[in-house]
Amino acid sequence: MLKAANPRYLALAVLVLALAYAGFLWLRGGSGEPALSPEAVQGLFLKKGCTNCHDIRNPLVGPPFEAIARRYQDDPAAEQKLFESVRRGSQGKWYDPRSTTTYGIRRVMPAQDRKKISDAELRAMVRWILKREWRLTEGR
Ligand code: HEC
Structure with a gap:
């Protein structure tokens, strides 16, 4: 006792x-x-429709996340830049915005408002890309 x-x-x-x-x-x-755990963040990409246009390693309508992580790896402002690109949309950084895929989809990144993705979710998603956190979910 x-x-x-x-x-x-x-x-x-x-x-x-x-x-x-x-x-x-x-x-x-x-x-x-x-x-959010890396698995939970990975699930958000599917839930929010990002995977319709992005894959980790393969170019689809948009650039692969691996290529995005590589392009911004030495940029200290990367997190903020990518946050803004997704929130406000982006065009011309990767592709000619007038170009289309073979299915006729224009190669532009549509803006994602707060009703669709909260600031906290979006920040976690951008960090997940920049830190290549998909590696943490592989092989499980
Ligand atoms: C309709 C297709 C489409 C959807 C849906 C889409 N993207 Fe994109 N994304 C693109 C294209 C095309 C680009 C390249 C834009 C450019 O050239 O500036 C891009 C670029 C990006 C970039 C790089 C921006 C930069 O500044 O270099 C990030 C990060 C990104 N997308 C994240 C996301 C996330 C997160 C989602 C889900 C919320 C998403 N995308 C949904 C097509 C899409």
Whole structure:
């Protein structure tokens, strides 16, 4: 039986609770929203329709995520730039915007508003691309 009044047990209990709370905050990513696992972020690309035009390694309508990660790997402003490209749309950075695929789809990146993708989701998706986090989900 624990002697509840023993101050050493109390100090230990406080320490354990503090560590648990710190761990909880760390898991939430400190942003007030729960941090998304790489699997969850990968699922967002399908859910939000990005995979209709993007693959990790193969060019579809848009450039492969691997090519995007490579192009921006030494750019310290990459995260913000890609965030804006997806939010506001993008054209002319990768392809001639007048060009089309064999199915006649124009090679432009459509803007994605907040009703469709929250800021937190979009930031997580851009980081996932830049850090090549698909590697974390492979081979599982
Ligand atoms: C209709 C097809 C289409 C869809 C849907 C689409 N993209 Fe794109 N995406 C493109 C094309 C085409 C480009 C190249 C645009 C250019 O040349 O500037 C592109 C470019 C990008 C880029 C690079 C932008 C840059 O500044 O270099 C990122 C990042 C990106 N897409 C992410 C996404 C995400 C995330 C989604 C899902 C929310 C998505 N795309 C949905 C077609 C699409």
